[in-house]
Amino acid sequence: MPDHPRNPRMLTVDDLAGRIRSGEIDTVVVAFTDMQGRLQGKRLHGPFFLDEVLAHGTEGCNYLLAVDVEMNTVPGYAISSWERGYGDMVFALDLDTVRLLPHLPGTAMVQCDLTWLDGSPVRQSPRTVLQQQVARLDELGYRAFAGTELEFLVFEDTYEEAWDAAYRGLTPVNQYNVDYSVLGTTRVEPLLRDIRNTMYAAGLTVESAKGECNYGQHEIAFRFADVVETADNHSVYKNTAKEIAHAHGRSLTFMAKYDQREGNSCHIHLSLRGTDGGTVFWDGVTGSRTALYDHWVAGILATLREFTLLYAPNVNSYKRFAAGSFAPTTVAWGTDNRTCSIRLVGHGGSARLENRLPGGDVNPYLAIAGMIAGGLHGLRERLPLEDELVGNAYDSGKPTVPTTLRAARDLFDGSGIARAAFGDDVVDHYVHAADTELAAFDAAVTDWELRRGFERL
Template sequence: MANDKDAEIADAKAFVEANNVDTLRVGAVDIDGVWRGKQFGTEYFLNAVAKNGTNISNVLFGWDVADEVVEGLAYTNWDTGYPDIKLVPDLPTMKLIPWEARTAAVFCDMRSIDGDPLNLSPRDILRSAVDKANGMGFVPKAAYEFEFYLFNGTIAELAENQWRDLKPLRKSGYCYSMLHHAGSEDILGQIRNQLRSAGIEVEATISEHGPGQHEINLKYSDAISAADNAIFAKYAIKDIASKNGCTATFMAKPNAVWAGSSGHMHMSLSAFDGKPAFANSNDPKMLSEIGMSFLAGMKELSREMSAIYLPNVNSYKRTNGGSWAAANSSWGVDNRTTSFRAIPSSGPAARVENRIPGADTNPYLVIATSLLSGLYGIENGLKAGEPFKGNAYQATAAQARPLAGSLEEAMGLFQQSKVVRELFSEDFVNHYVQMKKWELRRTNTHITDWELGRYLDII
């Protein structure tokens, strides 16, 4: 292992020298999907951080997206003093940030000060899920599709106006429109080219339904790399938009009448020899028996996993309004109204698309949850039943169980599920639920413009 680490450090040094890098951004993703970390000069990074990691406060697991300290957490709190944990660089993930001069990034694993994995770390949760798949003889692959909005104005300018009167970069929203895509190509072209320079392949960018809304499709890769790439792509899109005087958002529903932003995730399994496990040479119009059991597991546990797929209060503004957003446990063959879209093939393209998650989700947790649910289906020989044909938004509860309708309901389902506690650690489930309780408390203390407009005069 020491020799492997030495070889990785040597490769990192060669990368830094070949690309004249002088700054390393080193970080890990917290439970909310926010990439957090530190910046180092290359000399200190190579001589110290690359081998030993860097200490950082475990408050990374103790605050919310607004950096407010969360009350009631067992893992870390004011009484524990928010002590250090370690960020340990995964050196093969080093990649350039091409739009920043002489700068590169490295993804990290989180460890205790003693070097033990943290069962709250999303990347470690995904790694454990991949290890389980490997133990069953499978190699999981995944790919992300993100929808996002581009607004005129910087974050500072939008905040100064209290996030009101948001002006989309492109006023009209015509899906697949070449004309409207071209109107934003100055930024989208930068995004594609810069991600390609960073080693992330973008299969396509697409003009979407909402005004100023776009979609980006990332090429599939192994499960952990897919999550790393998804985080890096979100970071790139936000940063590149900012440098162009714009703001990109991945929140699920930034406007009540606009289309929501999805974060669809495609997944497949293969054997160690590369043979695709979901391919069905006997019937190319249907997934293999393993693929169908995997899909059945995702379908069976989708309601209990709503808290992962729909993690924020705003997430439910997207799913409760229909408009291409999954709302139940339905599945179909190449049917985009269902939550799980089977995409059969006689070759490696055979896969399942999870259409429930929004763009606001944590990619590590979404991929891990989908994988663990699918493996649960294989282990238990689950059957998916008949595919839904027609408009799945009109499915009855008997035909397809509804997903949670609110974060409060989702939190309760997640907390009470025995299967959830079997698939994740007790510590993670309890911590995650407490984080969501806090989010609900913060939501319930704020007065919205809608409330003022509805009640102030008439009541």
């Protein structure tokens, strides 16, 4: 995975300014990715952005990193509360992320880091969490590259219709398994093509689209990049795909487990290079993995259970972990073995590992940060790599990842490795986010309970 120059379809600041002055662009979306992996921010009028915001950014309430998915203010966060006055944080523009949003007329986007008013980083921000691990890696002379593979389900219903139906009884765009089916994807091609072309124009390098197993399930793949760039692109793509589906009168979901059939995965491929661009995972002389590669994979395996919260952040995430489902449950690695949580693929410059644990609901910054922190743990401790698992990991009897959010929360909370890698403040923040989700879920009366208990109990 060589070092890649900036994508030429991204905009320079001068280009953005020229397009605003000519009237081609009148709106600039300034956005960051929140704890739930959503883009949050503001739409700024183009001339105001040039005159007032370009030089110093803009501000937003710090509660944006202390709310649940419903945007309820949640007590118990150290960085944001009624007692602290719910003050502001700065949206610090990353001018390397300027891009067109061609599906929205006259619109560009800039992604942001979050800082406090004194300029210090908001350490709990997902982008900052990843940047911290990138900095640790850089000190050792390495760079990380990643690609994320997001699956989604598409429905004929609009988002408004889906809401009114309580998301039940929706009509998928395919009525049978369309995994690799050309016919099955052709039926959805107007939408898929629009998403692909839009994302290409927005600065992503599109590889392919294919059908998947669940009814109406599809995947669009993009080329790997530097890990922060990949996470940025992932966030923009996920948001844009929903907006384009809406424009087509359809809806789509990335939730990990929508129904009893196959869930939505987000496999993450990751590799290292030296800062000079050299290959470090593969020995060209022996034609085999390097010791560094083995230590790296061993570290990810050693932390897989403790870091599962970063890979599966929601109650629903754990519904996807089912034996024989292509969603992994076993702490094991294998060569091109899709039953294992960690799958090793490629050779030479393409040698990389695939983390098959995350679902489509994952926050890419946090998941990749977890993989780097785990790999660094393996390097630092020079952990030996256990023998690969050959055969069916589901039947291996090896340890499994936690099967509930509560178990994952407890493992992350008690992880000395996590606290050393991310800091107590970051760990406590995301443990509290898990506690918030668990409290909301525990208080909910589900349709499953109503069906079983209303008349018969």
